[in-house]
Amino acid sequence: MRFVDLIDKKAHGNSLTTEEIQQMVTGFVSGEIPDYQMSSMMMAILQRGMTSKETADLTMSMMHSGDVVDLSDLPGIKLDKHSTGGVGDTTTLIVAPLVAACGGTVAKMSGRGLGHTGGTLDKLESIPGTNIEQSMDSFKKIVRENGVAVIGQTGNLVPADKKMYALRDVTATVGCVPLIASSIMSKKLASGSDAIVLDVKTGTGAFMHTKEDAFELAKTMVSIGTHVGRSVRALVTDMNQPLGMKIGNALEVQEAVEVLSGEINEKDPLFEVCMLLGENMLILGNLAKNEEEARKMLIEKIHDGSGLKKLQNMIALEGGDASYLTVENMKKLVSVKQYIDVKSEADGYVVGMNAQAIGTAAQMLGAGRATKEDVIDPSVGMVMKVRCGDRVKSGDTLCTLYVNDDKNVEDVIKMMHEAIHIEKELCEIPPMVYGVVTEKAVNE
Numbered sequence: 273m274r275f276v277d278l279i280d281k282k283a284h285g286n287s288l289t290t291e292e293i294q295q296m297v298t299g300f301v302s303g304e305i306p307d308y309q310m311s312s313m314m315m316a317i318l319q320r321g322m323t324s325k326e327t328a329d330l331t332m333s334m335m336h337s338g339d340v341v342d343l344s345d346l347p348g349i350k351l352d353k354h355s356t357g358g359v360g361d362t363t364t365l366i367v368a369p370l371v372a373a374c375g376g377t378v379a380k381m382s383g384r385g386l387g388h389t390g391g392t393l394d395k396l397e398s399i400p401g402t403n404i405e406q407s408m409d410s411f412k413k414i415v416r417e418n419g420v421a422v423i424g425q426t427g428n429l430v431p432a433d434k435k436m437y438a439l440r441d442v443t444a445t446v447g448c449v450p451l452i453a454s455s456i457m458s459k460k461l462a463s464g465s466d467a468i469v470l471d472v473k474t475g476t477g478a479f480m481h482t483k484e485d486a487f488e489l490a491k492t493m494v495s496i497g498t499h500v501g502r503s504v505r506a507l508v509t510d511m512n513q514p515l516g517m518k519i520g521n522a523l524e525v526q527e528a529v530e531v532l533s534g535e536i537n538e539k540d541p542l543f544e545v546c547m548l549l550g551e552n553m554l555i556l557g558n559l560a561k562n563e564e565e566a567r568k569m570l571i572e573k574i575h576d577g578s579g580l581k582k583l584q585n586m587i588a589l590e591g592g593d594a595s596y597l598t599v600e601n602m603k604k605l606v607s608v609k610q611y612i613d614v615k616s617e618a619d620g621y622v623v624g625m626n627a628q629a630i631g632t633a634a635q636m637l638g639a640g641r642a643t644k645e646d647v648i649d650p651s652v653g654m655v656m657k658v659r660c661g662d663r664v665k666s667g668d669t670l671c672t673l674y675v676n677d678d679k680n681v682e683d684v685i686k687m688m689h690e691a692i693h694i695e696k697e698l699c700e701i702p703p704m705v706y707g708v709v710t711e712k713a714v715n716e
């Protein structure tokens with residue numbers, strides 16, 4: 273069939289067959305289908321949607337557009353986690369080692385940060401010596417020895433996504449559930465894990481601004497997994513404020529070390545989301561029967577120090593200096609010229625935050641990239657001193673900026689004042705977690 277006829281078919285609300293979807297993906301990657309036709313098709317998909325079978329077919333075609341990692345020679349059920357992107361979200365550095373300490377196998381490929389969200393690789397590289405570019409052999413060797421390795425993507429993973437995403441970005445077709453779900457899941461499936469726990473964020477700092485959209489994305493991704501025989505669960509969690517209190521690369525490594533050292537209170541949102549991710553990973557890995565048992569195991573691995581030990585070993589095996597990864601030594605990871613307190617100008621309650629603006633402010637201090645070419649300063653960022661629901665008085669510190677290059681400081685201070693909403697009366701604070709989507713049920 274001519275591709276124009278397939279566009280017409282989708283534009284009129286009909287479903288595409290497995291073969292037609294394959295033809296679309298291979299034709300687009302090879303250059304046979306030009307950008308303008310693919311743009312038109314993606315707009316038709318955005319307008320008309322896809323059935324769950326079409327979305328699974330699209331995901332599989334995208335996954336097979338490049339290398340597919342084979343982890344089958346590693347022992348056990350290979351466990352992975354993925355977050356749809358947040359601010360102050362340092363969960364990978366906490367959950368991956370904890371799950372390994374509980375006996376899980378975590379062979380994880382992570383990405384870099386872009387825009388207002390941070391990336392695990394940039395955080396790892398803030399630890400001197402750490403080399404995230406490992407060969408497949410050395411990646412597997414580290415996993416065999418230590419139960420966990422987090423490295424950069426190797427090889428040519430899902431070239432179809434790179435090309436489709438670049439086009440979506442400039443044709444207003446990013447915000448489309450089947451396209452987002454296939455983009456994320458094709459990469460997760462290509463990186464070889466058997467079981468995946470997703471954290472779909474919703475709120476001011478997330479892709480999905482409403483809870484309803486976040487649940488739809490979560491259900492779509494779980495259904496793709498079910499279609500292709502992998503176990504997938506998805507949490508829907510809040511991104512109406514940064515998840516952790518520290519935002520920046522070395523600063524987030526510090527907070528991960530603090531959690532793994534038992535220094536963070538168990539009611540803390542970062543701690544809670546880590547527990548939920550870890551519980552679901554242990555259940556999918558057949559390492560725990562239920563949430564209660566899983567949580568007990570995870571907490572034990574914090575208290576006996578074995579989770580932290582897994583992180584230290586992983587860094588050492590990746591060539592990094594693990595001696596920084598203790599509560600005593602981690603301060604040396606951060607070296608800045610100035611600390612600037614941003615102070616409240618009113619009495620009242622913190623009723624909300626614009627997490628995206630806070631992430632952008634951290635980026636403007638040098639913690640993130642506006643373009644791929646930007647160089648990150650691992651030390652800079654900010655430490656939040658308040659959370660939603662807190663009472664503040666005029667003059668109280670809302671956050672402390674960690675600054676080396678002060679060229680954007682005035683703008684950043686202004687942005688932080690705008691991003692932290694203070695009102696006279698306390699209103700309802702959004703919950704941390706909205707629910708869990710499993711193969712069998714949606715628990716809100």
Ligand code: URA
Nearest residue numbers: 451452453455456479
């Ligand atoms: N993250 C992805 O990898 N792809 C999307 O389409 C959206 C978020």
Ligand code: CA
Nearest residue numbers: 689690692693
């Ligand atoms: Ca304000």
